[in-house]
Amino acid sequence: MPRKYQLINCILLSAFLISCSSESQSQSPDRESHQHFLNQITYQSAMSNSSDHKKIERTEEEWKNRLSSEEFRVLRKHGTEVPFVNKYNSHYEDGIYVCKGCGHPLFHSETKFNSRSGWPSYWAPIKEDAVIEKEDRSYFMNRTEILCSKCESHLGHVFDDGPEPTGLRYCMNSAALHFVSKDETEDD
Numbered sequence: 001m002p003r004k005y006q007l008i009n010c011i012l013l014s015a016f017l018i019s020c021s022s023e024s025q026s027q028s029p030d031r032e033s034h035q036h037f038l039n040q041i042t043y044q045s046a047m048s049n050s051s052d053h054k055k056i057e058r059t060e061e062e063w064k065n066r067l068s069s070e071e072f073r074v075l076r077k078h079g080t081e082v083p084f085v086n087k088y089n090s091h092y093e094d095g096i097y098v099c100k101g102c103g104h105p106l107f108h109s110e111t112k113f114n115s116r117s118g119w120p121s122y123w124a125p126i127k128e129d130a131v132i133e134k135e136d137r138s139y140f141m142n143r144t145e146i147l148c149s150k151c152e153s154h155l156g157h158v159f160d161d162g163p164e165p166t167g168l169r170y171c172m173n174s175a176a177l178h179f180v181s182k183d184e185t186e187d188d
């Protein structure tokens, strides 16, 4: 009875897919503690830690354990996320965007603007030395890559078509950022 087998196959396939998706959603202990570490960052602590540039170095395995596959692809493999449908493209709350890799304060919401590029864009980093610039000649283009100055993870690129006062556009990947709200600390 082929139809019966089809039904059984369908049930088995569904069960397999469900178990796969729940497995990929379950977080490793390292990823959980990394997320916990990011959640502990307050607006005040981010403001006062923005001058701490002590380097953070991790092995590829350690990064993989801490980050989701998309975060790992962007931060550690210089990837670019899909425009417009990412987390912070249309996000305009008051606060600080810190590095998803190490919690280093990178951008203040005061410098965020709508570039219509589909990626979160800022006209300046929170401090000049919060990020590192690096020449990027990949994909037959001549661009300036932006890295976190603390863990040297890839964040995005900077272009010279931004608004005043700097004329710069720091085009970042949401997957490389973690937002720390200013309001949350005021409520505490």
Ligand SMILES: [Zn+2]
Residues within 6 Å of the ligand: 099, 100, 101, 102, 103, 104, 148, 149, 150, 151, 152, 153
């Ligand atoms: Zn970092």
